[in-house]
Amino acid sequence: MAGLPRIEIVGCGQVYIENHKGVMEYGENVIDVNGGKVVVRIEGSGLSLRAMNQNEMLIGGNIESVSFK
Amino acid sequence: MKKTMNFIRGNVTVEVRGRFPERFMNICAENEVEFWELSRIDEEMLRVRMHISGYNKLRELDAPFEISLVKKTGVPFFVKKFKKRYVLIIALILCAAAVWMMSLYIWRIEVKGNVNVPTERILTELDSIGVGLGTKASKIDPYVVRNSMLLRIDELLWMTVNVNGSYAEVIVRERLVIPDIVDIKQPADVVAKKAGLITDVRVLSGERRVEVGQTIMEGELIASGTLTNTMQQQRYVHAMAEVYARTWYTLKASMPLEYGEKLYTGDETVKRSLLLGNKRINLYFSGGISFVKYDKIMNVGTGDVFGIMTLPVRIVTETYREYETALSTMAEDKAEQMLKTSLMDELIAETDGGNILATNFDFTVKDGVMTATLYAECHEQIAQTVRIEQPGA
Numbered sequence: 001m002a003g004l005p006r007i008e009i010v011g012c013g014q015v016y017i018e019n020h021k022g023v024m025e026y027g028e029n030v031i032d033v034n035g036g037k038v039v040v041r042i043e044g045s046g047l048s049l050r051a052m053n054q055n056e057m058l059i060g061g062n063i064e065s066v067s068f069k
Numbered sequence: 070m071k072k073t074m075n076f077i078r079g080n081v082t083v084e085v086r087g088r089f090p091e092r093f094m095n096i097c098a099e100n101e102v103e104f105w106e107l108s109r110i111d112e113e114m115l116r117v118r119m120h121i122s123g124y125n126k127l128r129e130l131d132a133p134f135e136i137s138l139v140k141k142t143g144v145p146f147f148v149k150k151f152k153k154r155y156v157l158i159i160a161l162i163l164c165a166a167a168v169w170m171m172s173l174y175i176w177r178i179e180v181k182g183n184v185n186v187p188t189e190r191i192l193t194e195l196d197s198i199g200v201g202l203g204t205k206a207s208k209i210d211p212y213v214v215r216n217s218m219l220l221r222i223d224e225l226l227w228m229t230v231n232v233n234g235s236y237a238e239v240i241v242r243e244r245l246v247i248p249d250i251v252d253i254k255q256p257a258d259v260v261a262k263k264a265g266l267i268t269d270v271r272v273l274s275g276e277r278r279v280e281v282g283q284t285i286m287e288g289e290l291i292a293s294g295t296l297t298n299t300m301q302q303q304r305y306v307h308a309m310a311e312v313y314a315r316t317w318y319t320l321k322a323s324m325p326l327e328y329g330e331k332l333y334t335g336d337e338t339v340k341r342s343l344l345l346g347n348k349r350i351n352l353y354f355s356g357g358i359s360f361v362k363y364d365k366i367m368n369v370g371t372g373d374v375f376g377i378m379t380l381p382v383r384i385v386t387e388t389y390r391e392y393e394t395a396l397s398t399m400a401e402d403k404a405e406q407m408l409k410t411s412l413m414d415e416l417i418a419e420t421d422g423g424n425i426l427a428t429n430f431d432f433t434v435k436d437g438v439m440t441a442t443l444y445a446e447c448h449e450q451i452a453q454t455v456r457i458e459q460p461g462a
Contacts, residue, residue: 022095023098024091052105053097
């Protein structure tokens with residue numbers, strides 16, 4: 001749907017987000033991604049941004065939860 | 070694949086110093102700057118990899134963070150190192166060109182399928198028609214080569230040349246040797262090919278004319294192919310017989326006892342050259358030899374490298390050994406031995422498979438020349454077939 005991010009989670013080690021609008025918070029335990037109408041919060045440990053471009057990003061690490069605000 | 074493409078495009082590792090790393094990430098996203106392998110060094114520093122174009126774009130921006138280059142990786146940086154090394158680039162290009170050019174020529178020929186015809190003969194004949202090491206591969210026409218070679222070597226029934234890059238595979242098939250077929254319809258007599266004392270007679274067809282114990286001269290009739298009946302009518306057959314007889318030989322051979330012996334002085338000259346296909350490159354300046362009398366020994370290297378591959382370059386070594394001739398006298402026993410061997414070889418050839426029953430040698434020396442006479446008694450097959458020319462045929 002237009003304006004919404006598309007999220008793919010692979011196990012508990014990788015999250016792929018498409019159609020993002022930027023990073024709002026970046027840390028080892030929390031990464032908040034601006035998804036336009038919704039903010040995607042990824043919580044865990046050892047989180048890192050593996051790759052990113054204008055439209056997609058790949059977050060890796062030990063993911064404990066993916067929630068929406 | 071992605072890693073390979075990144076390497077080909079070239080990428081850099083940079084350190085970004087700023088208070089809010091999220092801003093760096095968002096600025097990259099807004100400006101279409103791709104990055105990967107982001108790692109946090111400390112609260113205010115990140116390390117990240119990106120393409121060269123992305124790095125250049127970020128440098129031009131008025132961004133609230135500092136970027137410093139840590140590492141450059143990839144093909145563009147590798148190529149840049151050689152920009153000033155023209156000679157190396159030219160040498161690389163020349164090497165590549167030389168390898169490509171060399172690959173257009175034949176540098177290895179292998180002959181397969183030959184049993185009785187020596188490989189060397191096949192290679193020599195191929196060389197004479199222009200197919201050898203150093204020949205341009207595109208000039209070899211298998212049909213033309215086959216037609217030429219089958220005319221040159223009768224023993225070959227079929228051949229082909231398969232060219233694969235610089236390797237030519239020559240496959241041959243030899244003719245089967247068909248034994249002589251006796252035409253039993255052809256009228257023939259059996260006669261003695263040598264004189265002797267008959268010990269055994271086996272007549273298979275025709276009219277027998279000899280008996281065991283009889284002495285027979287060369288050319289005498291053993292079995293007749295002309296048969297006459299009681300009404301004096303003649304008919305002709307192909308006579309066949311085997312006749313064994315004792316035969317005697319007297320053979321002579323001579324040799325001078327004085328001869329010119331080669332005495333090597335110990336002086337020698339070595340000249341080397343490179344053989345590239347059929348092209349010879351001399352590795353010496355002076356082509357002349359200062360010796361009056363000398364032996365020339367030529368050694369051509371095979372070009373093999375530990376048996377794994379064959380290089381198209383061979384080293385030719387020519388050794389010139391000086392000698393003087395001095396008049397020497399051969400010892401009589403040595404001369405006798407040489408003459409004996411020669412006469413025995415001749416006798417074996419004459420008897421053609423027969424048995425040698427007894428031999429006796431006689432040696433004489435006159436005017437410096439030794440003469441040996443061999444008296445031999447043998448037992449052999451002496452019949453041979455002779456065509457009859459029919460009257461009115």
